[in-house]
Amino acid sequence: MSHRIVIVGGGAGGLELATLLGNKAGKKGQAEITLVDANMTHLWKPRLHEVAAGVLNADVDELNYVAHAQRHHFKFIMGRMCNLDRGKKQLILEPHIEGNEEILPQRTIHYDTLVISIGSNTNDFGTKGASEHCIFLDKRAAAEAFHRKFLNEYLKASQDPSDESKHCNIAIVGAGATGVELAAELNHSAHELVDYGFDQIKPENLTITIIEAADRVLPVLSEKASAAILRQLKELNIQVLTNEMVTEITADGLHTKSGKFVPAFLKVWSAGIKAPEFLNGIAGLESNRINQLVVTNTLQTTRDENIFSFGDCAQCPRQDTDTPVPPRAASAHQQAKLLAKSLHRRLEGKDPLPFVYQDKGSLISLSKKGSVGNIMGNLSKDFTFEGKVARFMYITLYRMHQFTLHGVFRTLLLILRDRINRRASPTLKLH
Ligand SMILES: Cc1cc2nc3c(=O)[nH]c(=O)nc-3n(C[C@H](O)[C@H](O)[C@H](O)COP(=O)(O)OP(=O)(O)OC[C@H]3O[C@@H](n4cnc5c(N)ncnc54)[C@H](O)[C@@H]3O)c2cc1C
Structure with missing residues (x-):
C-alpha cells in the first residue's frame, strides 16, 4: 500500500x-x-471582507473541492475533524448532520503522515456580549449574513416614506488588517449603493467606527505605514478610536473601558484569532494558550514527527525573533510550498526541510477606487508606498494563490473571467 498523506483543512x-x-x-x-x-x-479567506461589503460574489469565486481534487490527482473527503487517535494513526470526523438528517456517520481516516491546517476562529477574549451581538468575520456564512443585514438596512430605508434623513451605524472592533479593510470596503459600497438608487442613506450618514485598544491602527506595521493608513481612513470619513478597550457589547452598541459608548446597529469583532478549541492538547500534542499546535521549524508537531501543522492553527518558530510566524495567508502560502518539498523528501526517506519565514511586508487594501491607495509596511525596512502599484501588489497575493492551484493558463482565464464579470455584472452584489 502506498504512503497515505492526509491533509485536514483546505484553506x-x-x-x-x-x-x-x-x-x-x-x-x-x-x-x-x-x-x-x-x-x-x-x-480564499482574505476576501471575506469583500463578501461582507458585497463587492465579491462568493458563488462566482468559490472552488469546488471534488472537481479540483479530480483534476489534481488527490482524493477529497468532506468532513469535520473532531478528534485524533495517535496510537492507531486515525483521525476522527464528526457525523455530518443537515437539519434532522444524518447525512454521514462518524468516520475514521487512517494516515501515515497527517497535516493539520484547519485555520483559526475569531478570538473575542470572553468580552461580555461579543458572541451574542457581534458578527465574527471568519467564515463565509458570517460574511454573507453581514452583507444581508447591511443591504436590508438600505432596503428598509428605501421603503420608508418619512422625509427624515436615514442613518446607519457600524462599529468594528480591532484596527488590524481585517477591520481596516472592511471599513474601507463598506465606505465604497455606500457610494455604490447610491448609484443603484439606494440614496436614502447618504454615504455621509453611514457612520463607521473602528475601535482599537492599541495606540494606533495596524499596530503590527511601522508607524509611518500606520499614519498613512489613518490619514486615508480619515479621508474616507471613517472614525477611529485608539487606546479604547471594548468592555461590553449590547444590542445597541459598545461600551469602552474609558466610559465611552459607541452606538451601532451592526457590530463586527475582528480583534484577534485562536485555533479551534478541540486542538487544545489533542491526543497529547503540545498546544499554546490560543489552542495552536506547537511545531518545530520543520512544521512537525513537537511530540509526533508524523503529524505536521501549519497556517493559522500552528505556532511556528521564526528565525532571529521570539515572536512566531504571523497568522497570515502569505505565511500559509510559504509554508505550503516548503511542506510540499519536505513531504516529497520524506517519501524518499530524507529529512524534512527547515522553514524560514520571509517577511515581505503587509499590504492593506483600502477599497477598490483608484483614488484610494494601499500601503506596504515592513518593520525591518520601514518602506511605505501607496496607490495603484500597491493595489496591484495586493491583488498579486491572491493571484499567486490561484497560480499555485490552477497553473498559468487557467489563472489567466480566471483573470479574464473576472474582467468580463466586472463589465457584465453589477459592481455590487445586490441580494
Ligand atoms: C477578512 C480577512 C482578511 C484577511 N486579509 C489578509 C491579507 O490581506 N493578507 C494576509 O496575508 N492574510 C489575511 N488574512 C488572514 C488569512 O486569511 C489567514 O491567515 C489564512 O487564511 C490562514 O490560512 P490557513 O490555511 O491556515 O487557514 P484557512 O484559510 O482559514 O483555512 C482553513 C480550512 O480548514 C477548514 N476547517 C476548519 N476546521 C475544520 C475541521 N475541524 N475539519 C476539517 N476542516 C476544517 C476550513 O473549512 C478551511 O477551508 C485575512 C483574514 C480575514 C478573516
Missing part, C-alpha cells in the same frame, strides 16, 4: 499543499494524497 495553505503534492506524488502514484475539509467549496 489558503492546505489546498495549495494538496494541489502541489497531488500534481507530483499523487500523479506518479508515490503516495495517496487525501484532503479533508468541513465544506464542499473553498473561498
Whole structure:
C-alpha cells in the first residue's frame, strides 16, 4: 500500500499543499494524497471582507473541492475533524448532520503522515456580549449574513416614506488588517449603493467606527505605514478610536473601558484569532494558550514527527525573533510550498526541510477606487508606498494563490473571467 498523506483543512495553505503534492506524488502514484475539509467549496479567506461589503460574489469565486481534487490527482473527503487517535494513526470526523438528517456517520481516516491546517476562529477574549451581538468575520456564512443585514438596512430605508434623513451605524472592533479593510470596503459600497438608487442613506450618514485598544491602527506595521493608513481612513470619513478597550457589547452598541459608548446597529469583532478549541492538547500534542499546535521549524508537531501543522492553527518558530510566524495567508502560502518539498523528501526517506519565514511586508487594501491607495509596511525596512502599484501588489497575493492551484493558463482565464464579470455584472452584489 502506498504512503497515505492526509491533509485536514483546505484553506489558503492546505489546498495549495494538496494541489502541489497531488500534481507530483499523487500523479506518479508515490503516495495517496487525501484532503479533508468541513465544506464542499473553498473561498480564499482574505476576501471575506469583500463578501461582507458585497463587492465579491462568493458563488462566482468559490472552488469546488471534488472537481479540483479530480483534476489534481488527490482524493477529497468532506468532513469535520473532531478528534485524533495517535496510537492507531486515525483521525476522527464528526457525523455530518443537515437539519434532522444524518447525512454521514462518524468516520475514521487512517494516515501515515497527517497535516493539520484547519485555520483559526475569531478570538473575542470572553468580552461580555461579543458572541451574542457581534458578527465574527471568519467564515463565509458570517460574511454573507453581514452583507444581508447591511443591504436590508438600505432596503428598509428605501421603503420608508418619512422625509427624515436615514442613518446607519457600524462599529468594528480591532484596527488590524481585517477591520481596516472592511471599513474601507463598506465606505465604497455606500457610494455604490447610491448609484443603484439606494440614496436614502447618504454615504455621509453611514457612520463607521473602528475601535482599537492599541495606540494606533495596524499596530503590527511601522508607524509611518500606520499614519498613512489613518490619514486615508480619515479621508474616507471613517472614525477611529485608539487606546479604547471594548468592555461590553449590547444590542445597541459598545461600551469602552474609558466610559465611552459607541452606538451601532451592526457590530463586527475582528480583534484577534485562536485555533479551534478541540486542538487544545489533542491526543497529547503540545498546544499554546490560543489552542495552536506547537511545531518545530520543520512544521512537525513537537511530540509526533508524523503529524505536521501549519497556517493559522500552528505556532511556528521564526528565525532571529521570539515572536512566531504571523497568522497570515502569505505565511500559509510559504509554508505550503516548503511542506510540499519536505513531504516529497520524506517519501524518499530524507529529512524534512527547515522553514524560514520571509517577511515581505503587509499590504492593506483600502477599497477598490483608484483614488484610494494601499500601503506596504515592513518593520525591518520601514518602506511605505501607496496607490495603484500597491493595489496591484495586493491583488498579486491572491493571484499567486490561484497560480499555485490552477497553473498559468487557467489563472489567466480566471483573470479574464473576472474582467468580463466586472463589465457584465453589477459592481455590487445586490441580494
Ligand atoms: C477578512 C480577512 C482578511 C484577511 N486579509 C489578509 C491579507 O490581506 N493578507 C494576509 O496575508 N492574510 C489575511 N488574512 C488572514 C488569512 O486569511 C489567514 O491567515 C489564512 O487564511 C490562514 O490560512 P490557513 O490555511 O491556515 O487557514 P484557512 O484559510 O482559514 O483555512 C482553513 C480550512 O480548514 C477548514 N476547517 C476548519 N476546521 C475544520 C475541521 N475541524 N475539519 C476539517 N476542516 C476544517 C476550513 O473549512 C478551511 O477551508 C485575512 C483574514 C480575514 C478573516
